[in-house]
Every structure is written in C-alpha cells, then in structure tokens.
Amino acid sequence: MDLNTKNTWCPGCGNFAIEKAVKKVIEKIGEENTVITAGIGCHGKIIDYLNVSSFYGLHGRPVITATGIKIGNPDLNVIAFTGDGDSLNEGVSHLVHAVKRNSDITVILHENRNFALTVKQFTATSPRGFISNSSPSGNIEDPINPLALVYASGGTFIARGFSGNVYQLQDLIMQGVKHKGFSFIEVLQPCVAWFDTYDDYREKTYNLEGVPKDPLRKINEWNYENGGKIPLGVFHKEEKESFEEKMSRGDKKINTKEFLKNKA
Amino acid sequence: MNDIQIIIGGAAGDGTKATGHLIGKILNRGGYKVFIHEDYSSLIRGGHNFSVIRGTKNGENCIRESADFLLALNEDSVDRHIGKGGVLIYNSDQVKKRDGIGVPAETIAKEEGAVIMKSNALLGALCKIIGVSWELIGDVFEGFPHSEKNLKVVRRVYDSQEEKGKMKKTKESLSLITGNEAIALGALEAGMENYFAYPMTPSTSILHFLSKIKEAYKINVFQPENEIGVINAALGCAFTGKRTMVGTSGGGFALMTEGISLAAMSETPIVVVESQRAGPSSGTPTYNGQADLNFALNPGHGDFLNLVFAPGDAEEAFYFSNLAMNMSWKYQIPAILLVDKDISESTFSFDKNTLKGVKEWKEKKGRNSKGYHRYRITENGVSPLVYPGGKAVVKSNSYESDEYGISTEDPQMIKKMQEKRMRKERDIKEDLKETIKIYGEGDKVLFCWGSTKGAAIAAGREAGYKVVQILVFNPFPEEKVREAVKGCKEVVVVEANSSGQAAEILKRYILVGRKILKYDGRPFAKEELIEELKK
Ligand SMILES: Cc1ncc(C[n+]2csc(CCOP(=O)(O)OP(=O)(O)O)c2C)c(N)n1
Ligand code: SF4
Numbered sequence: 055m056d057l058n059t060k061n062t063w064c065p066g067c068g069n070f071a072i073e074k075a076v077k078k079v080i081e082k083i084g085e086e087n088t089v090i091t092a093g094i095g096c097h098g099k100i101i102d103y104l105n106v107s108s109f110y111g112l113h114g115r116p117v118i119t120a121t122g123i124k125i126g127n128p129d130l131n132v133i134a135f136t137g138d139g140d141s142l143n144e145g146v147s148h149l150v151h152a153v154k155r156n157s158d159i160t161v162i163l164h165e166n167r168n169f170a171l172t173v174k175q176f177t178a179t180s181p182r183g184f185i186s187n188s189s190p191s192g193n194i195e196d197p198i199n200p201l202a203l204v205y206a207s208g209g210t211f212i213a214r215g216f217s218g219n220v221y222q223l224q225d226l227i228m229q230g231v232k233h234k235g236f237s238f239i240e241v242l243q244p245c246v247a248w249f250d251t252y253d254d255y256r257e258k259t260y261n262l263e264g265v266p267k268d269p270l271r272k273i274n275e276w277n278y279e280n281g282g283k284i285p286l287g288v289f290h291k292e293e294k295e296s297f298e299e300k301m302s303r304g305d306k307k308i309n310t311k312e313f314l315k316n317k318a
Numbered sequence: 319m320n321d322i323q324i325i326i327g328g329a330a331g332d333g334t335k336a337t338g339h340l341i342g343k344i345l346n347r348g349g350y351k352v353f354i355h356e357d358y359s360s361l362i363r364g365g366h367n368f369s370v371i372r373g374t375k376n377g378e379n380c381i382r383e384s385a386d387f388l389l390a391l392n393e394d395s396v397d398r399h400i401g402k403g404g405v406l407i408y409n410s411d412q413v414k415k416r417d418g419i420g421v422p423a424e425t426i427a428k429e430e431g432a433v434i435m436k437s438n439a440l441l442g443a444l445c446k447i448i449g450v451s452w453e454l455i456g457d458v459f460e461g462f463p464h465s466e467k468n469l470k471v472v473r474r475v476y477d478s479q480e481e482k483g484k485m486k487k488t489k490e491s492l493s494l495i496t497g498n499e500a501i502a503l504g505a506l507e508a509g510m511e512n513y514f515a516y517p518m519t520p521s522t523s524i525l526h527f528l529s530k531i532k533e534a535y536k537i538n539v540f541q542p543e544n545e546i547g548v549i550n551a552a553l554g555c556a557f558t559g560k561r562t563m564v565g566t567s568g569g570g571f572a573l574m575t576e577g578i579s580l581a582a583m584s585e586t587p588i589v590v591v592e593s594q595r596a597g598p599s600s601g602t603p604t605y606n607g608q609a610d611l612n613f614a615l616n617p618g619h620g621d622f623l624n625l626v627f628a629p630g631d632a633e634e635a636f637y638f639s640n641l642a643m644n645m646s647w648k649y650q651i652p653a654i655l656l657v658d659k660d661i662s663e664s665t666f667s668f669d670k671n672t673l674k675g676v677k678e679w680k681e682k683k684g685r686n687s688k689g690y691h692r693y694r695i696t697e698n699g700v701s702p703l704v705y706p707g708g709k710a711v712v713k714s715n716s717y718e719s720d721e722y723g724i725s726t727e728d729p730q731m732i733k734k735m736q737e738k739r740m741r742k743e744r745d746i747k748e749d750l751k752e753t754i755k756i757y758g759e760g761d762k763v764l765f766c767w768g769s770t771k772g773a774a775i776a777a778g779r780e781a782g783y784k785v786v787q788i789l790v791f792n793p794f795p796e797e798k799v800r801e802a803v804k805g806c807k808e809v810v811v812v813e814a815n816s817s818g819q820a821a822e823i824l825k826r827y828i829l830v831g832r833k834i835l836k837y838d839g840r841p842f843a844k845e846e847l848i849e850e851l852k853k
Contacts, residue, residue, distance in 0.1 A: 059724055089706045091554065094716070101713075102724050107706035109557045110715040110725070112580055115550040118542060122554025123706075125512065125538055130558070130707055148550075151543040301540075304533040310503050313531075314670050317493040318346070 055085060057105045063096065068217030068243030068252075069164060073100055075215075075224040076133070076162070080106060083231055088131045089123055091116045093140035095171045096245070097164035100135050114144025117152045120159040121297070128298045131231055132159045139169040142178035142200055153207035156235040158296035162227065163200060163238070166245035167278070174248040181279050186248075197278035201289060204238045205273055211237035212269070212290040216259055217244060218252060222286065229288065235296040242284070255284065262287030319483065320375045322350070323382050324444065325399050327368035328391025328409075328437060330361060336462075337389075337437035338369030342494055342665060343458040344450055345373035349488040353379045353772065354665035355841060360519070360603040366394050379631050379666060379772030383843040387447075389440040391423070407443045409436060419443055421475050430471045438468050442475030449484035452476070493668040497661035498523040500632035500668065501591055504639030505563045509678040510589075512538045512562040514552045516545050519603040520659040521565040521593040545570035549577030553586045557714055559705035561643055565591035568610050569600065571617070578652050579618030584714045585650040585693065585701070585739065587681075589642045590617075594658040594768075596814075596839040605839025606659040608768055609815035611823075614656045615792055621736070623743055625653040626792035630771030632666035634789065637676060644679040645749065649700060649742045656791070658814065660769035660841050686710045692723040695734060699741030743793060753795035756802060757785040763803050764851070765811040765830075767791075767820050770842060774812055777847035783810070788820065796827045803828050810834060812847065 055077055063069050080088050085106050092098035094113035101110045111119045120134040141149045141163060152159065168186060169175040175188035179200065184193040204212050211233040215223040223241060230237030242259070244251040258276070262285050266272045269290040276284040324341055328334045335356060342352045350373030359365040370381045385404040390396045392412045400406065406418030411425055423439035445455055455472060459465040495503075502513070502524050515525040525541065532539045542548050545566055552562045566574065571592045581588045592614055596607035614626050625645055627638040635657060642653035684690055684702030690710035694701040701721075704710045713723025718735055720726045757775050764783040766774035771787050778785040786802045788795070803809055810832045811821035818833035834850045836842055 057724065085711075086709065087707055089558075099725075101715075105711050107710075107712040108714065108723075109554060109584070110713070110717060110723075111550060111553070111584075112576055112716055115546065115577075118547040119550045119554040121542075122514075122551030122556075123558055124554075125540060125551070126555035126558030126560040126562075127705070127707055145546075147543045148547055151547070301538050304536055306534070306536040308531070308534040310507055310673060311670065313503070314493040314495070314668065314673070317495055317668075318491045 055080065055105050057103060059102050061103060062099065064247045066246040067096070068166065068241070068245065069096060069100065071217035071220045071223060072162065072164060072241055072243060073103060075220050075227055076100070077104065078224050079227045079231060080104070082228065083131055087129060088133065090133045090135065091119045091123065092135040093137060093145070095137040095140055095169070096166070097135050097137040097140070114140050115148060117141055117145065117159070117161055118148040120161070121152055121157040124157060124159055124298050125301065128158070133231065134159055134161045135164065136161060137164050138167055138179045138200070139177045142198060146178070150203065150207045153204050153209045153236050153238070155297040156208070156210055156294050158235055158298050160227070160230045160237045160239070163240045164243045165200070165240050166243045166249060167251070168245060168249045170245045170248055179278050199273065199278060200240055201273040202270070205269060205290060209238055209290060210235040210292045210294050211288070213238070213288045214240045214242065214286050216242040216255055216286055218256055219286070222261070226288065233291070235294055258282070259284045259286050262289070265289070265291050322373045322448070323385045324371045324387040324389065325368055325385045325402070326371070326389040326437065326440070327366065327395030327399060330358065330365045330367050331363050332367070332391045333435065333437040334367055334391060335369055337441050338371050339665065340438070340441060340458055340462070341371045341444065344445065344454060345371065346494050346667060347454055347458065347487055347491045348373070348450070348485040350374060351377035351492065351667040352494055352665065355381050355660065356663050358604055366398065368395065368399070377667065378776040378844065380776050381841060381843050383845045387444055389444060391437055391440070405447070407440050409440065419479070426474055427471055431467055435464070435468050435471050439471050439475045442472035443479050445472070446476045446479035447482050449481050451487065454487050493670060494665050495632055495668045496523065496663060496665050497632050497635045497657060498593070498663065499527055500635040501639040501655060501657070502528050504636035504676065505589060505643050506535055506537070507673070507676050507678065508640045508643035509561045510537065510563050510643060511560045512540065512552070512555050513565070514540045514542060514548045514555070514562065515565045516541060516548050516570060518567040518570045520595055520662040521567050521591055523663065524565045524591060545573035546577065549574040549588070552588055553577060553581055553584065556586050556588055557706070559703070561587070561647065563589040563591065563643065565593065567593050567595050568597050568613070571610065571613065575618045578624065579620050579622065580716050581652040582618065582620065582622035582624060582739070583716055586714060587646040587650050589639070589646050589653045589655060591655045591657065593662040594656070596837065602839050604659065606769065606814055606841060607837065607839065608658050608770070608813050609819065609837070611656065611791065611815070611819040614654045617652070617654060621740070623651050623740060623746070624792060625651065625746070626656055627653070627790055628656045628768045629661065629789065630766070630768055630787055631661070632668045633672045635661060636668070636672055638789065640676040645746065647681040648679055649746055650703070651742065656768070658769050664769070684710070691721040693719060693721045693735065693738070695721060695738050698745050699738045747793050750790055750793070753790035754798050754802060755787045755789060757787070758783070760784045761806045762808045763806045763810070765809065765820065765824060767813060770812050770814060773842035773844055773847045776844045777851055781848050781851040783851060791823070794823065799824065799827055810851065812842065
C-alpha cells in the first residue's frame, strides 16, 4: 500500500500513527473497495502516501465529498481525513449535516488544534490564550468541543483516539469503518512543530471502560482547555438506517418519449 | 387567426398559472405553437401574477405588447393590462363593471364547490368565443385535479357565451414543456444518474421536477447543505463514474466557483446549470437577466477550459444539456449550461423529434489494472477514465500532480500537465458543430443569445434583419461569427444586461455598431424590439 513518495511530515508528527493505523485497517477491509478523500492541510498529505484510490479535494470539503462518493458507489468503504481547521472552521456545515443525515462514511479528524500547514494560526479547538501567528497575544476565543457538536447533531458513532496509542487507534478506526452510518473518530494528533501536546496528553488521557451510558458527561469531561482528564475510546454508538440506504433505488419505469407524449 | 395572445392575471394563489397552462394546452391542440411567459413576484400570497400565452403558426417564442384577450381575476390585473387592447373577460365578483365580459367567477365556483377554480371560469368564456369544441376542453382537463368539478364551472360559463370563431383540433400536437424540464430531460438522455442542488430561483424547478420523477427514472436527487456542498458532493459522485448535474443561479454559482476550478484541475466531469436572474447579488429572483455571461466564462481561479452553452428555447435547452453532459465526460472538463429565467420558467412547444437527434456518448475508458495512471499524458490531452472499486488505483487530485495522481511541485511536470489539460481544446472545437444559428438573410445583422432569441427572430424578420444566435460562448466560434457578418452594413446586438456583455465579446472579433439593452427584468416584446431596430 506504500507509495514511493517523499514523506514531508515533521519527524515525530502525530500523523504517522494515524497513517500506520489506517493502513492496517485498509489491509483488512480490502484496498480495492476502499476510497479515501481528504482536505488540505498536513493531514491531507496522507493521500499521497497511500496507494489507495483517492479524491484529494478542497480545504474544508472532504466530508461532503465523501458523501458524494458514497452516493455514487454505495459498495465502497469511504474514509475522509480532515483537520480541525478543515472541518471545524472552513467546512463545519458539511460535518454537521453529514452527521445529521447519518451518511455512511468514516471521518477521521486529525486534531492538532492549529492550522499546521499554514504555519500556525488558531483554529476552533485551540485553547484560549493560544499563542499563534494570528493570535500573538493569545487566542481570545473559547474552543469548541467537536465530540459534543457531533453528538448534538445526532452522531451514531463517536470515538476519540490518540496518536500515542496506535493499537487502540487501529481498533477505533476499524470499529468506525464497520459501523453502518456516520462514524466520527477524533484523533488527538500532536503537532510537534507548532503545538506539541504529547506530554500533556500522555499525562491526562485514560481509556473508557466500555461505551458510557451517559455519553455527554464523558464528552464534556475535557473542554479542550488545559485542566481535567481526557477520556479515550468509544463515547457513543447506535444503530440507525444510513442516508445512502434510504436514497431511492427504484426500477426505471418511464422513458422520455412516453413522458413527452403525456405532455402533449 | 395566425397569432393569438392571451394575458391572464390575478393575485398569487388565484390559480392563473394553472389556467394559463390549460389555455396553452388548448392552443397547442388547436395547432398553434405555444409560448407562455410567467410573471410573478418573489412571494407566496398576494402580489400580482400573470401569464402571457401566445399561440403562433410560425412559432414565435416571445410575447407581444398587444393582447387579444385579457382574463382578469382582480382590479389590479385590469389596471395593469387594459391599455393593450383585446377583449376583456373579467371576474365581476371583484372587478367593477367595465367594457367587456363580466363573469361572476367566484360565485359560480363557490356554487360548484371550490373557490380555487375561479380562474377556470374565465377560461370557459374565452374558449367559447374562440370556438374551442367542448370535446377538446374535456381532453385537456384530463388528469387535472378535480377535473369534474372544474369542468362543471367551465361549462356554465361556456354555455353563456357566443361563438365568434372556430378552432380546429390537430391530429398530432407537440409537447409543452418548460426550459428547465427540457434541461433535465436532455441530461437524462445523456445518462445522468444524479442531480444535486440547493434551491435557488430560477433553477429550482429542475430540482422539483427531478425530485418528482426520480423513482421512475431511477436517479438520485440530493439537496446538500449549501452550494459548496452541492459541487463537492457532485464531484465525489462523478469520481465514481456516475453522471451528475448540478443547478443554481448566480449567487449559488458564486459559491461553486472553487469547486468548478477543482473539477477542471482534477479533470472530473460535471455539468453546472446556471439560470440567471436579474442581479447583482440577490437581485430580483423571479425576473430575467443575462448579466452572468462573463462570470460563466470565468467561473473559477486558474487557467482552465470549460464549456459554456447558451440555449435559446426548450428544444435547444434539451439538446445542449445533453451535449454538455456528453462533452463534459468525453473531455473531463466542467460544462456550464447558461440559461436565464425566461428560458428556465417559460413554456415552449417541443417537437418530440428533438429526441432523435441525441444520444449518450460513452466516455473513453482505461484498463482497470494495476498500472493505471489517472492523468496519463496523451496526444489530445484526454486520459482514459477508470473508476474506483477495481484493480486500478485511481488517484484524483486538486493539487497539481504527476501522471499517477501524486501531488507535485516539479516545474516540468507543472508545465506538462497544464499543457495537457489545455490541449483538449483542439478536439473540442472539432466536435462542436452548431455553435451559431442564422435566421433569415440581409446585410443588416442582429445578434442575440439565450432568451432574447425569440423576440430577435420575430422582430428581425419584420425589420429586415438577418438574425445570428450565439449558442456556444466557450470555445467562442470566432470564425463562424466573422463569416456571418461578411459584407454586412450594420451589426446590432440585443441582450438583457446593462453593459452589453456579449457585444463586448463580439467586439474582439468584429465591428459592432449598436447595442440594444434591456435590464428591467422583463422580456423584450416583439413590437418593442421592432421599434428599437427602426430607430
Ligand atoms: C479555501 C482555502 N482557504 C485557505 C486555504 C489555505 N490553507 C491550507 S491548509 C490550511 C489549514 C489547514 O488546517 P487543518 O485543516 O487543521 O490541517 P492541518 O494542516 O492542521 O493538518 C489552510 C487555511 C486553502 N487551501 N483553501
Ligand atoms: S507541522 Fe505539525 S502537523 Fe504538520 S507535519 Fe509538522 S508536526 Fe505534523
């Protein structure tokens, strides 16, 4: 599945763990019927590293592109890689609506809490006070909790992993891909260049024991600021018919000639 | 009578549009070619709506200033249209006594059981006067909601009038469809399997129409969260090999531009219907304009090829929507079908034989095997297509890429790929047979495009102009245009915008004398354009 392309992620970047985990999953589910798509950002480069069919789209749009691919060919496994800047800033409307309609796609959010490729600006999940090139005296906005957003929009599979734990990540992505309907996996992906959170996450993360009965309580345990524990694992899972299953697939019953006859 | 025009007006919700269509159907069965212009406001109740139904033997797709009959549901309709001549048939329950035929439409409708059908009462009077047989009326009401009750209302009024003419029924009549219906059908005939759109007048009725027939035609209709979603979902869908069209008006088209540029770069086929309203910005949603021509010609950032077709009636809308889909897939470039409100929402006579002129062209496919290169460099610039889901790895990219589809910044590769994409133009030009149409002859030339075609032909004929219609704006048919004006004394351009966008394009190739511009949202009437031409 590897391509002989030059990898340009910074050594130690959390994206390597995502790539490793995803590769294992795709090997298992089959490369031929898998399609990946991504936005623009460091996260998107994964497209150039995997020898899997792909649509490398626009900044902010991988989630709706993925739905389009799934509508076009419902037999494909469709995985969208996106960044926090990508799908919580630029394209947040697509995320909310894909969740709402329970589109049968898997979204992997590379949560590095800054615009990395454009060399460090604050995003929707940067903590208050975050020093960046567009907030040199500290971010004055509060962060959003993407898990809460997805839950409020009706998410049917919500999980959080961490680049520091590839095995768990692989398991979460596999569960997400197998889930019928929209699956959302947020991956805490430290950006060693601009926001190195490895130590902080290693200290604060812990694994959920099973799927919690009260997902919101667990989702809100960490508010993307500095304090508190950070749960990892599956927060919520429910069965629901997917959007693409509900789309009409009747039999062709009419042709244009007949149609025009009725219009005479 | 070779030419008849009827205006029917009332408040929104009065049913004038439905009755107007029934009148259109009657004229159609009576052997007329029919054109119906709809004038309505962007509101749900109240306001003033009217339909202009014109029947001609020579197929003039435009309105006249003068009318033969005015069917008025309320006082407002009388006030607005009374100066145009003709017989007034009015709803005497709302309109005070005038010269003409008063019909207590509401009273009769109420007595027969439903207020909503009052506009059909006026139709009864009209039909008797122009000599429509009762049998024909019965025919056109077939399938109309509550047809029996409606027919009772019509009958009462019909019987109260005297016949002044005679209209014979033809054996074989044409179909009556709107421009938007024609666009949808043309795309379906080219194998369209998906239509994605976010509602925006005047394109919305494509969404409505296809939503209604999606099961029968076995297609997907999808309404995403916004136009940015529309175009990106559509490109994802087309990437899997499924023919997809999107539709919008100027504002939504603006939101799609980054996606159109993506279609060009990733070489993903897509048809975008841009139905113009009078702009800029929100403009006047339900009124006509042709001011997005320059925008359609430059629909995204970067240097790329895109087709721009501008049909001028329903038959052309059908043909060019079909061609847009076929050519977009043949050349893997975005195709823009540029129409305007008076094409989209007007009703036209449609010859079923138009169907015979179209088919689905199969795209050039590659081998679905391991060695597949999505962007293989070829002599004519077209790389064979393969869709994901098989042995081949298919890598489409919004970044500049190498032949395999891997992002690149290599200067030689950037240059080669840009040239490969632009090289498609040569074959595209060869494929495009009918890029302009010429009507009549003479040494004075009148250029038109889109919905101005109807009035231009009608007025040109009487004012002694040869009419040239531009159907393809990109690639621009410069040689044919030059040829068309050879030896002529005068060139006039008529269009519905304030700067003369088509005229300015023409000026790059030929001498243009005069522009006749209209930008009040209303269509050119035949007499109005004749007068302008005679100035
Ligand atoms: C429409 C548009 N706006 C801005 C950009 C510039 N841009 C490229 S990547 C990026 C930010 C990426 O941030 P994120 O999605 O979080 O990805 P990361 O690089 O952090 O992985 C931006 C703003 C763009 N490519 N397109
Ligand atoms: S900038 Fe950050 S996200 Fe991008 S490659 Fe480097 S470490 Fe990874």
